[in-house]
Amino acid sequence: MPDNSPTFAPAVEVRNLSAGYNGHVALEDVTFSVERGCLAGLVGPNGSGKSTLLRVMLGLHKPWQGEVSISGPPGRSGRGHIGYMPQSELVDWSFPITVADAVLMGRYGRVGLIRRPGRRDREIATAALERVHLAHLAKRLIGELSGGEQRKMLIARALAQEADLVLLDEPLAGLDATAQHDLLRLLEELRREDKTLFVATHDLSCVAANFDHAVLLNRKVIAFGRPSEVFTEQLLAAAFQRHLLVLPGGERTLVGP
């Protein structure tokens, strides 16, 4: 199933990974890889372990067993160099900082302990804000953003990390059609810059229509590969544990309940 063309070395490899919380199993024997420079979707119903998987990949949650290897250019591989956009619901939006300051925090890992972010870091943060069309709100407090703007801010912060691999947790949730479209365009652009994007979502149709790769997850990996191979009626029924209507049609695969 994985694309074996030699130009695509895997950016991420996850092998035999199991993880959970206080004896509760959230991930069981998960194995897959994501190739460099591709837009990959991590699809599964709520509670299927998507966020847990991203957190394990980032080193935020200790797995019970298995391993995650991240490859990148020399000196820039490993976990410190993964961009991350957490699920918006887990962010404290009442915290009194401005949008500009929050995005600048994406630079803190690079700046290092004790040292202050410099002019270059500010420029990168501003450029990231411009990229998501949020520069005009830089001086606002984060609590004064709309839901869509909040997601854009989190994406800008992930961009400010300047990582080659970016993990995004439910970036599409709660966005209207226009905002979803804008976001997908941005993801396309980033992919063209040879970044690897791994996007957790429960929005099947979006992945089916726009992504190169999909990992279908429900505690275990149900399937991974091209969306057209993964989104079959049988596999989706296994992942979502109910029947879904799949309408294969030309370049698009429509999926509905």
Add this chain to the structure above:
Amino acid sequence: MSELLDLLREPWTFEFMQRALIAAVLVSVVAAVVGSFVILKGMAFIGDALPHASFGGVAIAFALGFNLHLGGAIAALLTALSIGFIAHRGTVRYDTAIGIVFISGFALGILIVSTQSGYVVDLFSFVFGNVLGVSWTDVWLTAGLGGFILLAVALFYKELLFTAYDPSMAAATGVPVAAMQYGLLALIGLTVVIALQVMGIVLVLAMLVAPPATAQLLTRRLPPMMAIGALVGALSALSGLYIAWYADVSASAAIVLTATGFFFLAFLFAPGRGLLWQHRFTPTERA
């Protein structure tokens, strides 16, 4: 005019009042800076838990005839770190961890005191504070520890802020989050240690919370919030000592009531967010 000046100058002609002023201002400033993190994280409970739990340490030191300050300091630090440890296990909620440790320490203190017969006035100075009784050694110790706390906050400001705001993201970008969380708890513990003697167990919380809460009504970003909080704390210390001098009342209570007075003034009149302001303008006109 010169009579007024004399009135203003009079308290400070006494050395114990000078010492009290220096100690109270130092403690208020440090408490406001550290307290800013406490209120941002919604950890006011910990500001109450540490002094109460440290009562256990004070009582043990009292029973064994050791230095009471040292007993209280060790207890406050141990409490802060064990709260962090319990909360880090992830099996109970943070406020539950705080509650359990707080109650154990305080109950231990009461238990020990109940076994002591006779004169326990030294212990009372810990419960209610004794700012008028601080020695020069106390002042120097307060200045040293306070300076250390402020320096630590200044050096690790960026990491403490990121950890307080979004610990997951901070960890993902390589900030040593666990060290920062324990570090913040230890700084709160040290702040309680220096505040204990000035404010007493019952009132330490007020100096951690009231000045930054006042500042939060006046500004919405952290650096000015710390600065305004420190100013409010210092002004409260100064006015509180005047009140204590001329009205002959408890100094720590006067300082705390001044600080809470500032809070209510800001609550009513803060531009944009004060109660009266909101009555005069419709919400859409707010800044």
